[in-house]
Amino acid sequence: MAGFHASKLLFLLAAAALVAAAESARLRDGGNLHLWKSTGLDASNRRHVAKLTDFGGVGDGVTSNTKAFAAAVGNLSQVAADGGAMLVVPAGRWLTAPFNLTSHFTLFLDRDAVILASQDMNEFPIISPLPSYGRGRDTSGGRYSNFIMGYNLTDVAITGNNGTINGQGQMWWDKFLAKELQHTRGYLVEFMFCTNVLVSDVTLMDSPSWNLHPVYSSDVTVSGITVLAPVTSPNTDGIDPDSCTNVKILNSYVISGDDCIAIKSGWDEYGIAFNMPSKHIYIRNFTCISPSSATIAIGSEMSGGVEDVRAEDITAINTESAVRIKTAVGRGAYVKDVFVRRMSLHTMKYIFWSTGSYGQHPDDKFDPKAIPVVENINFGDVVASNVTIVGKLEGLEQSPFSGMCISNVKAEIFATKKAIWNCTFVEGVSTGVTPAACPQLKDMGPQASPCPFPEF
Secondary structure: OHHHHHHHHHHHHHHHHHHHHHHHHHHHOOOOOOOOOOOOOOOOOOOEEEEHHHHOOOOEEEEEOHHHHHHHHHHHHOOOOOOOEEEEEOOEEEEEOOEEOOOOEEEEEOOOEEEEEOOOHHHOOEEOOOOOOOOOOOOOOOEEOOOEEEEOOEEEEEEEOOEEEEOOOHHHHHHHHOOOOOOEOOOOEEEEOOEEEEEEOEEEEOOOOOOEEEEOOEEEEEEOOEEEOOOOOOOOOOEOOEOOEEEEEEEEEEEOOOOOEEEEOOOHHHHHHHOOOEEEEEEEEEEEEOOOOEEEEEOOOOOOOEEEEEEEEEEEEEEOEEEEEEOEOOOOOEEEEEEEEEEEEEEEEEEEEEEOEOOOOOOOOOOOOOOOEEEEEEEEEEEEEEEEEEEEEEOOOOOOEEEEEEEEEEEEEOOOOOOOEEEEOEEEEEEEEEOOOOOOEEEOOOOOOOOOOOOO
């Protein structure tokens, strides 16, 4: 735990510097963070407000509050259409089984409020796998229930004064690593088929698997959240927009055992059939620590397609890679129109890492003719120190990754015998890159324009 707290301190120090830089950028933008569509909800302005204690909640960390949460959400759902409803979780430790949210509703966590996930696996029913995956991500068949779930909702928020949702995931990690689980682990928070979603000013920690999973949803804002998990915990992704449209991830921080952000859209033939892309994903002012994974990953499940991803003002510390695109034969679909700029990186194995041979298929029914297309990938304004490899870019012979552009990159290389660049089946250009990019990314010279980056 001492190492974990030391990492957290390093993380928060870096985050403070990032926030200062972000504020400067915000002021240059005239005070506007973005020009994208707002979620259109005011999570704090609800007509009907109640506390969990009004429904018999006991915050001693031992007493079960399963009935209290069910009663609170059930009662508030009856009046939520009339100006909205809010359930306030006061300071305390509130143990509960999984529970669902409702529309026109805010779950508000006071400072020092901690919602604790039950350690009784019998309280986590088995639910159907995601249709765009065809099976559980860990194993075939269904999956254990998510801890907090929103299904087919509109105008729903989880927010507060930095209260905490704690999945108490150690039990799940131990059983997963020991191969004792018969079903896929659930996620800490999942919104499925939802619109106008806000998650802000809370801490998510120790999820059994992925922490925040909006899937088949639109108009999602994630702002000012902290995600914490031991860096050795398995598959504890931070934020995973999955077949979602118009997602904003702002001013947030992740320490994780897997990708800090992973943008997905379904797995092989199931994702192709479901055919729902992830698009219009905007990331700004984001910090990551993940020694074995990526700051921003696209894929590997991207069979519905991924397009229009824009990220800026990114900091990563002791993280395996800055940006990673993962795909494979059988995925089909595309990754296109990706723009990432202004990254500050410290102690990285890779900066840019892309592969067309990631593998990991749900079954043997994938189509070997489903060849993914990766095109129009743009990276600019990167400063990196203590890096082993600047770029490992491996496209497909049948479908080279094309239209890649890398500009204004300065990388300080850690002493290594490995190739600084390794590029196969990629096509593109570069300018102002030190150490110089691989020949496949033609150097256009110091006077060339930087990679394009659309404004918001």
